[in-house]
Amino acid sequence: MHMLLFVYGTLRKHEKNHHLLAQSVCINEQARTKGCLFDSNEGPAAAFDDEGYICGELYEADEWCIHKLDQFYQGSEKHTVLVETDDGIKKALVYDMDKTKYDGFSKISSGDWKEHQMISKSQNPVYYFAYGSCMDNARFQKAGVEHYFQDPVGRAVLKGYTTRFTLKREDGSRADMMEDGGTTEGVLYRIPFSALTYLYKREGVASLAYRPAFVDVEAGGERYTDCLTFLVLQKEPETAPPQHYQVEIERGAEMYLSSEFAEKLKRHMNSLPKG
Known part of the structure; x- marks a missing residue:
């Protein structure tokens, strides 16, 4: 018997306890x-309450996997969520x-353990996967930040996703990616950690237009893991970009x-359709 399992921390891909899910299939990377x-x-x-959102991954786990996790997380509670x-x-x-053990712990405002680690470590470089207008440098130049994007790895392929246009913003932004089993392409950049301030502002992270997310891509014959990208939070039916x-x-x-x-x-x- 198989069941769905939502993981949000050290069980996620490339995290220290992910080996416990070695025989489990990832159903959704973005959940x-x-x-x-x-x-x-x-x-x-x-x-688990209504205050915010927790980002993670969804797996199909069998009874043996759940038994191993029960042993590993002795003392933890287990229940179901949507x-x-x-x-x-x-x-x-x-x-x-x-819940009585939360006292003294600092809140992770993004609800994303991977994003929290990226911000906390402040490491250089950051690998950033762009698939929309950030493939072009026109707005980089206008904002005076083109120096952040002078080290592109180049064309990158992302499997499991399709580029879509599910957002409507005044600046014309539309691009998004849907995890639907397709394949898409974009540009992989090596950027300094200091470039994140510009990207977060441009993508409207504070206003909840996009959220930071992490994907594995192939570029130049190599695999790059946990690359930063941005996904639309509230997806609408697709409309053509202006x-x-x-x-x-x-151009990009x-x-x-x-x-x-x-x-x-x-x-x-x-x-x-226009809209």
Whole structure:
């Protein structure tokens, strides 16, 4: 018998306890549920309530896997939560700590353990996967930040996702990615940690337009893990980007991406309803 398991901390991909899920299939890399995260100094502690969101991953686990986790997390509580994914809301098991033990732990405001570690470590470089207008340098130059983006790795392929246009912002922003089993392309940059202030502002993280997320991509024959990207939080039906925004995307795509994918992306944008 298999069941869905939502993980949000050290069980996630590339984290120290992920080996406990070695035989389990990841159903959704991008998943979230209602609640708050806290830094316990040994990993995140979670409170599942309506205050915010916790980001994580969804796995299909068998009884043996759950038995191992029961032993590993002795003293933790186990219950079910509703998990939001790009292909619907699902019910899944979670492990969490006794709520009386939260005192003294600092809150992780983003609700994302991977993002919290990136910010806390302040490491250089940060690998950033761009798939929309950030593939082009026009706005970098206008903002005087082009020096942050002078070290591109180049074309990168992301499996499991498709580029979509699910946002409407006054600046013309539309681009998003849906985790739907497709394949998309973008530009992988090596950027300094100091560039994050600009990217977070540009992507509207504080206003909850986009959220930081982490993906594994292939570029130049190598695999890069936990690369920063940004995904739309409240997805709407797709609409065509305005002309100036589409020009930026096409210019960046022609410079970095495969000609086949650049043409496919252009056709998709032209097929969308105006709005």
